[in-house]
Amino acid sequence: xxxxxxxxxxAERIAAQGASAPVLxxxxxxxxxxxxxxxxxxxxxxxxxxxxxxxxxxxxxxxxPPAMAQVWTMRGLHGTRAEDDPLxxxxxxxxEEGFTSVVATNSSQTxxxxxxxxxxxxxxxxxxxxxxxxxxxxGEGWFVTTRTTWTVGDEVVAEMTFRVLKFRPSAKQAAAPExxxxxxxxxxxxxxxxxxxxxxxxxxxxxxQVGELRIQRWGDTLRHPPGPVDPGGDLDVKPDYIVARxxxxxxxxxxxxxxxxxxxxxxxxxxxxxxxxxVRVLGELIDVDPDEVAIGLPVRAVFLRIDDELxxxxxxxVR
Amino acid sequence: MIxxxxxxxxxxxxxxxxxxxxxxxxxxxxxxxARDAAVARGSKDIFVNILTDNGLxxxxxxxxxxxxxxxxxxxxxxxxxxxxxxTLTFTGTVTDRVTVDGELRxxxxxxxxxxxxxxxxxxxxxxxxxxTS
Numbered sequence: 001x002x003x004x005x006x007x008x009x010x011a012e013r014i015a016a017q018g019a020s021a022p023v024l025x026x027x028x029x030x031x032x033x034x035x036x037x038x039x040x041x042x043x044x045x046x047x048x049x050x051x052x053x054x055x056x057x058x059x060x061x062x063x064x065p066p067a068m069a070q071v072w073t074m075r076g077l078h079g080t081r082a083e084d085d086p087l088x089x090x091x092x093x094x095x096e097e098g099f100t101s102v103v104a105t106n107s108s109q110t111x112x113x114x115x116x117x118x119x120x121x122x123x124x125x126x127x128x129x130x131x132x133x134x135x136x137x138x139g140e141g142w143f144v145t146t147r148t149t150w151t152v153g154d155e156v157v158a159e160m161t162f163r164v165l166k167f168r169p170s171a172k173q174a175a176a177p178e179x180x181x182x183x184x185x186x187x188x189x190x191x192x193x194x195x196x197x198x199x200x201x202x203x204x205x206x207x208x209q210v211g212e213l214r215i216q217r218w219g220d221t222l223r224h225p226p227g228p229v230d231p232g233g234d235l236d237v238k239p240d241y242i243v244a245r246x247x248x249x250x251x252x253x254x255x256x257x258x259x260x261x262x263x264x265x266x267x268x269x270x271x272x273x274x275x276x277x278x279v280r281v282l283g284e285l286i287d288v289d290p291d292e293v294a295i296g297l298p299v300r301a302v303f304l305r306i307d308d309e310l311x312x313x314x315x316x317x318v319r
Numbered sequence: 320m321i322x323x324x325x326x327x328x329x330x331x332x333x334x335x336x337x338x339x340x341x342x343x344x345x346x347x348x349x350x351x352x353a354r355d356a357a358v359a360r361g362s363k364d365i366f367v368n369i370l371t372d373n374g375l376x377x378x379x380x381x382x383x384x385x386x387x388x389x390x391x392x393x394x395x396x397x398x399x400x401x402x403x404x405x406t407l408t409f410t411g412t413v414t415d416r417v418t419v420d421g422e423l424r425x426x427x428x429x430x431x432x433x434x435x436x437x438x439x440x441x442x443x444x445x446x447x448x449x450x451t452s
Binding site: 033036037039040041042043044045046047053057058059065066067068070071074075076077101103104105106107108109110111114138169308309 | 330336339340342343344345346347360361363368369370371372373374375376377378381382386387389390391392393394395396397435448
């Protein structure tokens with residue numbers, strides 16, 4: 001079985017188990033937790049905290065904030081998942097395939113009524129669906145959707161559809177290839193022109209952040225700038241990428257004297273470099289006297305780290 | 320009512336805010352209180368948890384609608400993370416009226432924008448006592 005088939009089989013098995021047995025929250029709805037929550041969130045609504053106001057309000061007494069529904073049944077610092085918890089089982093199945101990180105993406109809650117201090121809420125979960133693999137800004141991952149029903153006794157008081165992205169962290173934190181030069185260049189950030197990063201180009205910009213010059217590959221064909229479709233027109237082909245050595249020669253260049261460009265000192269050199277791998281990539285040629293530049297000049301890639309979001313590829317002369 | 324714009328709400332997501340809201344929502348995931356752990360997992364810093372977004376969206380709407388507005392549903396979708404030291408600005412508009420189980424409800428579309436872009440987008444349904452009774 002492939003990875004995708006294993007994950008889909010696990011999802012089907014866990015979804016078929018249906019809803020988990022209801023698990024009571026550690027504490028009943030209580031004023032101390034409501035106070036802590038309203039102070040942290042900054043919610044000054046007196047129906048949650050002012051007994052006199054609440055008594056004369058539409059609620060005829062204190063109520064808990066509806067948005068706390070999920071709080072009452074959070075497991076807490078040392079809580080463990082119930083054995084029949086479908087989200088826990090699905091997380092484990094994805095961990096085993098290397099999708100080890102998790103981030104919440106959607107929460108859709110419906111409140112059937114307000115809760116009052118003293119009521120003890122229980123939660124039951126079932127797995128709704130698992131969709132993937134998807135390429136996301138965080139890395140490749142699966143969207144896992146669960147459905148939670150909160151009850152007091154037999155009465156359903158609130159419901160939630162909750163979605164998390166379980167993903168394989170992208171190479172963002174990986175070590176830079178040996179010899180790659182990443183230069184902190186915050187002085188470029190003022191007004192720098194930022195690339196539009198799309199699903200088709202995200203891998204390239206994730207690469208520059210870690211000192212990798214990544215070139216899109218369709219089968220045996222390298223392509224730069226990256227595009228959405230196989231150059232041969234085959235709609236079934238998916239691209240991957242290679243990490244270029246980063247060395248090449250100047251194929252063409254311009255020396256920019258005028259007008260001013262935000263974040264750049266004039267004059268500067270923009271070079272179209274033909275990589276050893278055969279594709280051509282544009283970038284600024286830094287630390288060079290424009291008179292020194294010539295067609296055929298050997299260069300190598302460097303990476304200008306503008307800020308947390310952007311690292312630009314550039315070139316320097318091989319001396 | 321439809322087309323009414325809500326007064327904006329600004330939240331300074333200080334580390335204290337990020338941590339105190341995470342703990343107040345009983346969320347002890349390290350990425351919401353331990354910077355080293357958050358960085359090791361690929362984040363820039365600790366970040367606000369989704370239960371807090373739910374609370375902020377509720378507060379934003381009832382700050383405007385009044386203490387006796389009845390919150391019937393909150394549906395949120397997260398965009399870019401809200402890291403410690405970010406500032407969130409919530410804006411919203413009343414977009415529709417629906418009747419559910421004989422109760423008139425207003426539909427409010429909410430956006431919480433952070434330093435990096437839209438952090439949260441959501442839809443809240445509320446009932447107003449003076450309208451329903």
